[in-house]
Amino acid sequence: MIFASLGTMDMPFVRMAKAVDELAAACGEKVTVQTGHTDYDYRHAKAFKFCTRDEMRQHIAGARLLILQGGWGAISEAMELGKRIVVLPRRDKEEHIHDQFQLIRKLDALGCVVGVFDERDLPAAVKKAETFEFRQLPKGAAENIILNALDSWGIRPK
Numbered sequence: 001m002i003f004a005s006l007g008t009m010d011m012p013f014v015r016m017a018k019a020v021d022e023l024a025a026a027c028g029e030k031v032t033v034q035t036g037h038t039d040y041d042y043r044h045a046k047a048f049k050f051c052t053r054d055e056m057r058q059h060i061a062g063a064r065l066l067i068l069q070g071g072w073g074a075i076s077e078a079m080e081l082g083k084r085i086v087v088l089p090r091r092d093k094e095e096h097i098h099d100q101f102q103l104i105r106k107l108d109a110l111g112c113v114v115g116v117f118d119e120r121d122l123p124a125a126v127k128k129a130e131t132f133e134f135r136q137l138p139k140g141a142a143e144n145i146i147l148n149a150l151d152s153w154g155i156r157p158k
Contacts, residue, residue: 003063070100
C-alpha cells in the first residue's frame, strides 16, 4: 500500500492531489491519501480529510511507500520507522506560508528522501524509491543538519 499525506496546512495542494491520483490509476496498487484542506475529486485513490495522530502513525507504519508533502512532522516519523519516502514540497506563498523546497533539497541530497520538485516526475520518483538506499539520520542529528543548512542560506529562525 502507498500512503500519501497532503498535510494539515489550510492552503490547498491540488498539484499533489492530482499527481497522486494519476499515480494510483497507473500503479495497480492501493493508494490511500490524507487530503487535509485540499478538495479534489479522487477517482483512483481512496481519500480522507483528517485523522488522529495515532491513526496517522498507523497509516505510515502500514504503508510500503510514502508520498508526503514537505512538512517535517510526517517526514521525521517516517524516517524513524525506516520507510521509503518520496516528498513533493509545497510552493512558497501558493501552497504554504514558507518555502519547503530548501529543506527537501537538503534531505534529498543527504539521501534521506527522494525529492520530487516537479509533480510530473512523481512516477519516476516512486520507481526510484523502490530500490533506493535511504540514509537514516541518527536521532537528534536532523535538527543540527537542518539548522546548519538554514544558517548557510541565511534564514535560520530566531
